[in-house]
Structure formats: C-alpha cells, structure tokens
Amino acid sequence: EAQVTQNPRYLITVTGKKLTVTCSQNMNHEYMSWYRQDPGLGLRQIYYSMNVEVTDKGDVPEGYKVSRKEKRNFPLILESPSPNQTSLYFCASRWVSSYNSPLHFGNGTRLTVT
Amino acid sequence: GQQLNQSPQSMFIQEGEDVSMNCTSSSIFNTWLWYKQEPGEGPVLLIALYKAGELTSNGRLTAQFGITRKDSFLNISASIPSDVGIYFCAGPQRGAQKLVFGQGTRLTINP
Numbered sequence: 001e002a003q004v005t006q007n008p009r010y011l012i013t014v015t016g017k018k019l020t021v022t023c024s025q026n027m028n029h030e031y032m033s034w035y036r037q038d039p040g041l042g043l044r045q046i047y048y049s050m051n052v053e054v055t056d057k058g059d060v061p062e063g064y065k066v067s068r069k070e071k072r073n074f075p076l077i078l079e080s081p082s083p084n085q086t087s088l089y090f091c092a093s094r095w096v097s098s099y100n101s102p103l104h105f106g107n108g109t110r111l112t113v114t
Numbered sequence: 115g116q117q118l119n120q121s122p123q124s125m126f127i128q129e130g131e132d133v134s135m136n137c138t139s140s141s142i143f144n145t146w147l148w149y150k151q152e153p154g155e156g157p158v159l160l161i162a163l164y165k166a167g168e169l170t171s172n173g174r175l176t177a178q179f180g181i182t183r184k185d186s187f188l189n190i191s192a193s194i195p196s197d198v199g200i201y202f203c204a205g206p207q208r209g210a211q212k213l214v215f216g217q218g219t220r221l222t223i224n225p
Contacts, residue, residue: 004156031211040123042202043157043215050211058212090156096211102147103213105156 002027006091006106013081014114021076021109023091030096032074033058033103034066036087043090049074050096081113118203120216128224133190135219137203146179146186147204147213157202161188190221198223 004025013019025032033048035058045058049068063085065077074093078085088110092103120137127133137146145164149157161172163179163186170177174191190197203216 033213035215040217042118042120042217045212048211056211092156102159102162103157105158107155 002104004091004093004104004106006089006109008109009107010110012112012114015082016080019078019081019111021078021089021091021111023074023076023106024072025074025091025093025104026072027093027104028071029093029104030071032068032091032093034064034074034076035090035092036060037090037108038087046076046089081111083113085111086113087111118205118214118216120201120203120219122219123217124220124222126222126224127193129193129195131193133193133197133221134187135189135201136185136187137216138185139205140184142183143205144183145206146177148175148177148186148188149202149204149215151200151202151218153199160201193221193223195223195225197221 007022030051034046035043037043044060046064047058047066049055052068052071055066088108090108091106094103095101118137118139148161150160151157161170161177166183167181168179176189178187200218200220202218204213206213
C-alpha cells in the first residue's frame with residue numbers, strides 16, 4: 001500500500017531535549033516536505049526536499065533541521081525544542097516532475113513540549 | 115508569501131443540508147486544490163482544479179476555479195455524518211516548490 005509513515009504519532013517532551021520525528025514514503029517520490037498545523041493557521045511549511053541531499057527552507061524553519069540522505073526518508077530534527085513548537089506535524093511527499101501533482105500526507109505527529 | 119483566506123472558519127449544520135465554502139487570495143493561482151482532513155489523519159486530496167472557470171465534481175462534492183484565478187469554491191450537497199472534518203484549500207506558489215494552505219473550514223454535522 002502506498003503510504004507516508006511518520007513516527008511517533010504522539011510525543012511529549014521537555015524543553016531542550018533533542019528529538020527526531022521520522023518520515024518514510026514507499027512511493028519513490030522525489031519531493032518530501034514537513035508541515036506544522038496550528039489552530040486558525042492551517043498548515044505551514046517548515047522544510048522541503050526536492051531530492052536526495054537537496055533541502056530548502058519553507059515558511060517557518062526556525063528551530064528545525066532536516067536531512068535527506070535517502071530518497072525514502074526525511075526526518076525532522078528539533079535540536080532544542082521549545083513550548084512554541086508544540087503542534088501537529090505532517091510529513092508529505094509527491095512526484096517532483098510537476099508541481100501540480102498532489103501531496104500525499106502521513107497521519108501526523110502530535111508533539112507537546114513542556 | 116502568498117496567503118489563502120478561507121471562509122467560513124467553522125460550520126455547524128444539520129445532516130442533509132448543503133454546504134458552501136470558499137477560498138480567496140490576493141494573488142493569482144494556476145491550480146486550486148481542495149483537501150479534507152478527518153480526525154487523527156492527514157489531509158487527503160478531494161478535488162484538483164487546473165483551469166480558470168473549471169467546474170469539477172467528485173460525488174457529492176463540486177469545486178470551481180474562479181474566473182479571476184484568485185478564488186475557488188467547494189460545495190457539498192446533501193451532507194452526511196462522514197463529511198465531518200476540516201476542509202483546506204491549497205495552491206502551489208508559482209516558481210516555488212511550496213503548497214500554500216488556507217486556514218481550513220471545520221465542518222460539524224448534527225444528525
């Protein structure tokens with residue numbers, strides 16, 4: 001089954017403790033992206049990657065890092081999480097050949113930073 | 115960057131009613147997408163619109179790409195309980211590999 005898999009689904013952590021949210025897709029998509037969803041703000045892009053070793057900032061990249069060492073994986077790293085990073089996070093992927101191709105989303109990771 | 119404004123932000127309706135929501139932008143978009151997010155899941159694409167004036171249906175859902183290319187509309191006819199969720203409009207930014215989303219319309223249905 002074609003899917004985008006995020007782990008963990010839920011995470012509660014404390015300020016300053018480094019964490020990684022993993023994302024993996026099995027559709028051989030070149031493009032992958034991370035979004036955060038906050039009430040009243042919709043989904044805002046954090047980082048995206050056009051292909052292996054190619055990453056770029058989205059609208060809200062501060063406090064986050066990503067890496068794309070393999071095509072299927074795109075982990076999101078919070079080196080020193082803060083309470084304002086409490087949010088619902090989504091990973092997504094699509095073909096890069098056309099920017100009109102639809103995004104496929106994972107089921108989300110709900111992060112709470114205390 | 116470009117922003118999409120969705121309205122209404124929330125809707126509370128009775129089962130069987132029709133639903134209308136819209137999305138506007140201050141800039142032109144060449145593609146409009148409508149996604150639905152159900153509780154505990156990621157957004158799923160419902161309808162994609164690629165041409166100004168286009169009207170596209172997906173079952174009881176109908177979406178239109180505004181003539182000015184600055185707006186889009188989504189209608190749901192004869193709502194049923196499984197229509198509950200958050201509906202997002204989205205559009206790709208020209209020249210950028212980014213999909214911009216509206217704030218979402220949360221639909222609640224009373225049986």
